[in-house]
Amino acid sequence: QVQLVESGGGLVQAGGSLRLSCVASRIIFTINALGWYRQAPGKQRELAAVITTGRTTTYADSVKGRFTISRDNAKNTVYLQMNSLKPEDTAVYYCNIETALGTSYWGKGTLVTVSS
Numbered sequence: 001q002v003q004l005v006e007s008g009g010g011l012v013q014a015g016g017s018l019r020l021s022c023v024a025s026r027i028i029f030t031i032n033a034l035g036w037y038r039q040a041p042g043k044q045r046e047l048a049a050v051i052t053t054g055r056t057t058t059y060a061d062s063v064k065g066r067f068t069i070s071r072d073n074a075k076n077t078v079y080l081q082m083n084s085l086k087p088e089d090t091a092v093y094y095c096n097i098e099t100a101l102g103t104s105y106w107g108k109g110t111l112v113t114v115s116s
Contacts, residue, residue, distance in 0.1 A: 002025055002026060002097070004097065005025075006021065006022045006107045007110060011115065012112075012115070014086055014115065014116050015084060016085050017083045017084075018082045018112060020080040020082065020095075020112075022034075022036075022095030022107055026076070030100040031053055032052065032099055033097075034071055035049065035050035035051070035095075035096045035097075036080045036095060036096070037096055038092065038112075040088075043091075048067060048093065051069045051070065051071055062088070066083050066084045067080060067081065080093065082112070087115065088114075089114050091111075094107055094109045
């Protein structure tokens with residue numbers, strides 16, 4: 001079983017930055033994509049950013065130009081650099097790994113709160 005542990009959330013003022021990290025408990029050799037999702041209060045979980053094994057990245061329109069997803073295979077870690085944060089970015093951010101075999105792993109989430 002793989003465990004994903006997110007960190008780096010917290011309280012920040014609008015316009016500030018945070019860097020989220022997600023560490024996997026072991027190496028996964030059949031990764032298809034790593035992603036960050038978020039769920040704001042009263043809303044459905046949505047994709048924020050995803051990076052594939054070929055390092056192709058996809059971003060939600062709402063975060064394009066402000067968020068950057070990256071990965072460090074040697075550290076089993078995926079990052080989400082979030083700049084120019086807005087109050088509407090407030091959410092619980094979840095790390096996700098999808099394997100080529102169709103398995104999906106989720107972390108427990110880290111809370112990001114952006115004050116105006």
